Amino acid sequence: MWSLNLALISKFWKRGSGLAFRSAIYLFAFTALSVRPAMALSCERSATDVFLQLEAARDAYYIVEGRLDFDPELLPTSGGSGLNPEPVRVPAHLSGHLLTNGEPGAPIALDVLLEIHCHEERCGPPGESGKNYISFVELRETGSIIYSSPCFGHLFPSRFELEREWIYACQRGDDCVPGWQQY
Numbered sequence: 001m002w003s004l005n006l007a008l009i010s011k012f013w014k015r016g017s018g019l020a021f022r023s024a025i026y027l028f029a030f031t032a033l034s035v036r037p038a039m040a041l042s043c044e045r046s047a048t049d050v051f052l053q054l055e056a057a058r059d060a061y062y063i064v065e066g067r068l069d070f071d072p073e074l075l076p077t078s079g080g081s082g083l084n085p086e087p088v089r090v091p092a093h094l095s096g097h098l099l100t101n102g103e104p105g106a107p108i109a110l111d112v113l114l115e116i117h118c119h120e121e122r123c124g125p126p127g128e129s130g131k132n133y134i135s136f137v138e139l140r141e142t143g144s145i146i147y148s149s150p151c152f153g154h155l156f157p158s159r160f161e162l163e164r165e166w167i168y169a170c171q172r173g174d175d176c177v178p179g180w181q182q183y
Helices: 002-015 019-041 047-060 161-172
Strands: 062-069 084-102 103-119 131-140 143-148 153-158
Touching: 047 062, 047 131, 047 161, 062 103, 084 131, 084 143, 084 161, 103 131, 131 161, 143 153
Parallel strands: 103 143
Antiparallel strands: 062 084, 062 131, 084 103, 131 143, 131 153
């Protein structure tokens, strides 16, 4: 594909002599060559995307909004090169309330493990310790886990009232709109 783009640029370069034409060719070349890296960075999802993904396994997860505390020194700084098959597990404490049946539920405080997956140079960003998050907590035999990866984590800053309302709508069975359609 890139050789085709370069062949087209070369062909049209000879035809056009104006500054505007050459500027357009430069812009086309830059855009064509930069699309793939931009696509690699556009993998963020909303809390409703995760809700829809986990809906079939609803009994294995619960949704908590609250403060997450952990030791930032234990977080991985980079994934190195290639796929890192072993996640880094960081102990954390989550305190807040359950989000159930479309409204705030019972208060909850529990110890969890942040399961941080890395791919290439990027690791799942759990955010800052001591902040409020909407967390999808998975119940496993080994304990409560919050999954975090560079693109598809289960941890969201709870800074938007609207995101919480979208989760409530999903729980009530109202329209549950995927994140890419919400904005």
